[in-house]
Amino acid sequence: MALYTTFDAAAFTRLAEAYGLGTVREFTGIPQGSINTNYRLVTASGRYFVRHTTVRSAEDLRFEAELLALLNESHFPSPRLVSTREGAPFLEWEDGRVCVFAWLVGEELSRERLTPEHLEALGLELGKLHRITLSFGGARSNPYGPEVVSGWLEGLKRNPDAELSAIAGELEGYLARAEAARGGLEPRGVIHADLFLDNVKWLGDRVSAFFDFEMACRDFYALDVAITLNAWCFDAGTYRPELCRALLRGYQVERSLVSVERESLFGHALFGAVRYTASRIRDFHLSGLPPDKLAPKDFRTYLARARALSQMGPEGLRALVGV
Numbered sequence: 001m002a003l004y005t006t007f008d009a010a011a012f013t014r015l016a017e018a019y020g021l022g023t024v025r026e027f028t029g030i031p032q033g034s035i036n037t038n039y040r041l042v043t044a045s046g047r048y049f050v051r052h053t054t055v056r057s058a059e060d061l062r063f064e065a066e067l068l069a070l071l072n073e074s075h076f077p078s079p080r081l082v083s084t085r086e087g088a089p090f091l092e093w094e095d096g097r098v099c100v101f102a103w104l105v106g107e108e109l110s111r112e113r114l115t116p117e118h119l120e121a122l123g124l125e126l127g128k129l130h131r132i133t134l135s136f137g138g139a140r141s142n143p144y145g146p147e148v149v150s151g152w153l154e155g156l157k158r159n160p161d162a163e164l165s166a167i168a169g170e171l172e173g174y175l176a177r178a179e180a181a182r183g184g185l186e187p188r189g190v191i192h193a194d195l196f197l198d199n200v201k202w203l204g205d206r207v208s209a210f211f212d213f214e215m216a217c218r219d220f221y222a223l224d225v226a227i228t229l230n231a232w233c234f235d236a237g238t239y240r241p242e243l244c245r246a247l248l249r250g251y252q253v254e255r256s257l258v259s260v261e262r263e264s265l266f267g268h269a270l271f272g273a274v275r276y277t278a279s280r281i282r283d284f285h286l287s288g289l290p291p292d293k294l295a296p297k298d299f300r301t302y303l304a305r306a307r308a309l310s311q312m313g314p315e316g317l318r319a320l321v322g323v
């Protein structure tokens with residue numbers, strides 16, 4: 001979320017009043033995240049995660065709130081969104097919209113600690129998410145689909161930094177290859193769309209929550225699997241086969257990939273690698289915020305994924321992940 005805006009005690013007092021949270025005790029900015037401003041808020045009634053957005057629409061926030069309500073009802077490990085006193089899922093506040101979540105317990109895992117057991121558990125929960133949300137009626141298309149990513153690359157090609165401009169050209173080639181290798185009549189439904197290490201809390205070896213559902217939308221299930229694979233199973237320039245296989249093993253306990261999804265996995269992974277290389281260049285590399293306000297995320301590690309995928313090709317990826 002980062003810290004794009006600073007809020008003072010008076011603003012948090014107004015917020016606590018609107019939500020009925022009791023007296024404000026402390027509030028601290030959180031530099032992690034990307035496009036929102038986040039705070040940890042402690043009041044007389046407990047600890048909360050406060051997310052202020054200037055980007056998301058009321059419809060986006062309603063989709064997220066309704067999805068979280070279904071996940072909570074289904075006992076899926078997910079955040080509890082706190083409603084305002086008037087029962088609304090968000091509030092127009094400080095020139096944007098704010099959501100308040102109960103503070104989550106657990107810890108985020110670092111890459112060095114990941115084991116196949118973690119990936120199997122993660123895959124299982126991702127499969128459950130896809131299964132549970134079959135009954136969800138909300139509509140939201142992917143805000144970061146191929147047309148949007150292509151527009152980002154167009155813009156980056158005009159960047160005065162020759163290296164960035166050359167990378168944008170390289171990414172356009174990967175995007176075209178990805179688009180040719182995915183899609184068609186693939187199963188679609190509700191996906192998280194941003195399942196990175198810093199969006200999952202763990203209690204021991206158990207997933208205690210998937211969170212940050214702000215990018216959740218309707219798109220290909222296999223894209224969610226591929227985004228997760230890229231995020232969790234690539235380290236020091238290479239995909240780790242034992243982690244990839246464990247992720248797919250866990251996922252398929254809940255939901256088997258159909259043949260067209262196995263074939264498209266490469267296209268989704270390459271698309272995901274391009275999309276996150278480009279968004280990291282835009283949101284982090286070019287942001288201008290110092291690290292105490294925006295914890296940096298390296299676009300080169302995503303470029304490395306795109307290059308590795310491009311080299312291995314569809315059959316190489318299928319062999320690697322065992323599908």
Ligand SMILES: Nc1ncnc2c1ncn2[C@@H]1O[C@H](COP(=O)(O)OP(=O)(O)O)[C@@H](O)[C@H]1O
Binds near residue numbers: 034038105199
């Ligand atoms: N409900 C929560 N409880 C505790 N910590 C949270 C909660 N939501 C987010 N965080 C922390 O804040 C960080 C940034 O949140 P995140 O939702 O990923 O931001 P962004 O949407 O900007 O990427 C997370 O990595 C996590 O450490």
Ligand SMILES: N[C@@H](CCOP(=O)(O)O)C(=O)O
Binds near residue numbers: 034035194196198280
């Ligand atoms: N997960 C993305 C950036 C989006 O930030 P998040 O904090 O909302 O996950 C990345 O790592 O590039």
